[in-house]
Amino acid sequence: MITVRRLVKDHGPLRVLNGVSLTVLRGEVAAVIGPSGGGKSTLLRCINGLETFTEGEVRVDQLQLKPGLSGGENGNHLCQLRRKVGMVFQQFHLFPHMTVLDNVLSGPRYVLGMKRAEAEPAARRLLAQVGLAEKADARPEQLSGGQQQRVAIARALAVKPEVILFDEPTSALDPRMAADVLKVIADLACAGQTMLVVTHAMHFARQVAHTVHVMHEGKIAESGPPKQIFEEPHLDVTRAFLSQALQ
Secondary structure, three states, X not given: OEEEEEEEEEEOOEEEEEEEEEEEOXXXXXXXXXXXXXXXXXXXXXXXXXXXXXXXXXXXXXXXXXXXXXXXXXXXXXXXXXXXXXXXXXXXXXXXXXXXXXXXXXXXXXXXOOOHHHHHHHHHHHHHHOOOHHHOOOOHHHOOHHHXXXXXXXXXXXXXXXXXXXXXXXXXXXXXXXXXXXXXXXXXXHOOOEEEEEOOOHHHHXXXXXXXXXXXXXXXXXXXXXXXXXXXXXXXXXXXXXXXXXX
């Protein structure tokens, strides 16, 4: 479903990604963990075409992104990519002037070109799925952080993406709100949704992910099933990170 090969991202003199390669299979939940500043969020943004990269290749299903500018061949693919890949950010990024329902409808209406009457029943079902059916007419400012993040998940799901990228979806939330959001993501995993999740929630990575990738200084330090990564890590950088993260 997702294939990243030898991905390099330079930001001026700084090499943010240094030869990253990974694969996410259809129906797989992959977690990316590691110290802050290791390139995790940048990796997601390159996969979703929100940032360009310097070298390497990103492939989502049959769509391929190449190094360089966002125009040209890449530009032709970005619209198709938006239909296949949903993204949920750390800071929600809801439209403040829209109701909760209209936020969820924004993708179907403006990306897929659906009429409101056609898209609204599914949008309401998604709000019910994330436990917010009664908040359809509220504005984002009237919601808690956890509720806003669940709206963001419903909005991402509304375009029926083949894969969803999550960029530290609970890092701005208190533990109770984080637990509510992680439950929604875990339910999606049980339903077979393909997901790549950057997270500091080690319990989630251990219990829900099929594969865990450890990023360190712009590289994938090691990858493996959760049991191996958390109980028998191969590298010192993984052991050092987990010793702090699991305190």
